[in-house]
Amino acid sequence: MRSRYTHLECHECHTTFDISIPQNYCPSCEQPLLARYDYTSSIDRSVLKNREHSMWRYQEFLPILDPSNIISLGEGWTPILPLKKLSRQLGIKDIAMKEEGGNPTGSFKARGIAMAVSKAHELGINEFCIPTAGNAGSALAAYVAKQDGIAHIYMPEATPRVFQKDCEIMGARVTKVQGSIKDAGIKMSKDREGYSWWDITTLKEPFRLEGKKTMGLEIAEQYNWELPDVIIYPTGGGTGLIGIWKAFQELLEIGWISHIPTKMIAVQTKACDPVVKAFHDKSPGTEVYENPKETIANGLRVPKAFGDKLIMKTLYESNGYAVSYSDETIIKRLEDFARTEGLFLSPEGGAVIEAIYDLRDKGFIKPSDRVLALNTGSAYKYIENLL
Numbered sequence: 001m002r003s004r005y006t007h008l009e010c011h012e013c014h015t016t017f018d019i020s021i022p023q024n025y026c027p028s029c030e031q032p033l034l035a036r037y038d039y040t041s042s043i044d045r046s047v048l049k050n051r052e053h054s055m056w057r058y059q060e061f062l063p064i065l066d067p068s069n070i071i072s073l074g075e076g077w078t079p080i081l082p083l084k085k086l087s088r089q090l091g092i093k094d095i096a097m098k099e100e101g102g103n104p105t106g107s108f109k110a111r112g113i114a115m116a117v118s119k120a121h122e123l124g125i126n127e128f129c130i131p132t133a134g135n136a137g138s139a140l141a142a143y144v145a146k147q148d149g150i151a152h153i154y155m156p157e158a159t160p161r162v163f164q165k166d167c168e169i170m171g172a173r174v175t176k177v178q179g180s181i182k183d184a185g186i187k188m189s190k191d192r193e194g195y196s197w198w199d200i201t202t203l204k205e206p207f208r209l210e211g212k213k214t215m216g217l218e219i220a221e222q223y224n225w226e227l228p229d230v231i232i233y234p235t236g237g238g239t240g241l242i243g244i245w246k247a248f249q250e251l252l253e254i255g256w257i258s259h260i261p262t263k264m265i266a267v268q269t270k271a272c273d274p275v276v277k278a279f280h281d282k283s284p285g286t287e288v289y290e291n292p293k294e295t296i297a298n299g300l301r302v303p304k305a306f307g308d309k310l311i312m313k314t315l316y317e318s319n320g321y322a323v324s325y326s327d328e329t330i331i332k333r334l335e336d337f338a339r340t341e342g343l344f345l346s347p348e349g350g351a352v353i354e355a356i357y358d359l360r361d362k363g364f365i366k367p368s369d370r371v372l373a374l375n376t377g378s379a380y381k382y383i384e385n386l387l
């Protein structure tokens, strides 16, 4: 088991950075840094055979150099559930769902935060700050508690109370901020002046992406190295979308897959859909979405993602698509789906199911397609929103 991690690289100017020094983002481009690996010598897929079933089984593809630095609460290796009734109903060959709601603290944010906190631990960092719509905060509070570190968490006032409470129970310092996650980020930046808090805002830190990348590695393995034709992902800051795509590129490079047929679909909420607008304008990045409305899909209320250019690049490179739906539509679909398949999804997951119907009607999803939907979080943290 040995990591192939070699350097960090700005995705825009391609400047490289030393991995032994903590880096946030490219200081000249103000763009995300990507972890790069040396895959020139081959690795046999059989190395996976006797490894533990968690996201850490892909050690070669991950930035942790010494596995003893891993801080784990049992994240990853989530199930892919066939949705047979839905497939039949829609006349589509194969629809399945990767159910991320069973991750620690109830969402796939655990993957990114576990990686970020573990890597920070390896670099000697133990005080963190983050703006969050809820789930990232819960995850940070948990992993930092396990690390014996300190977490400063900034969340919008409208975040369901359960998120504030569980962060506080796990010992984090929580500040509520009027406005959106963007305003929470601005307040956080002011408060951290003069302190050495490690900022792990989505994509302003390179390793949450590497944690989310493990979803793509798992998908490839769970599909027996024949990727699905369509992946539908609820997009806020975009790390999942970008991470899955990054995983596929790396698997192609090492030769574990032979081609990438997958179209990546970003799903947003009508309350805040900067990616959808940019996609229809064929723009390389998004505008700031002014005055985002309230929505039950908190995780998608991101007016301007720091990784917007990487989100758009993923959609264009994969011949993907972007769509958004109203809360009303999402709730209806969520209920209907729960009664069909027995899965109670987060609102973000409900939006993803709606996209399957919509994209089939638009002719984008074909009857012969293998479709993978992601449910990114547990419904049970959103009861307050649904009441």
Ligand SMILES: *Cc1c(COP(=O)(O)O)cnc(C)c1O
Residues within 6 Å of the ligand: 107, 109, 135, 136, 202, 234, 235, 236, 237, 238, 239, 240, 241, 299, 300, 346, 348, 376, 377, 378
């Ligand atoms: C954060 C979050 C999202 C958005 O994820 P990104 O990777 O930031 O795009 C989607 N769903 C849930 C439940 C979330 O918590």
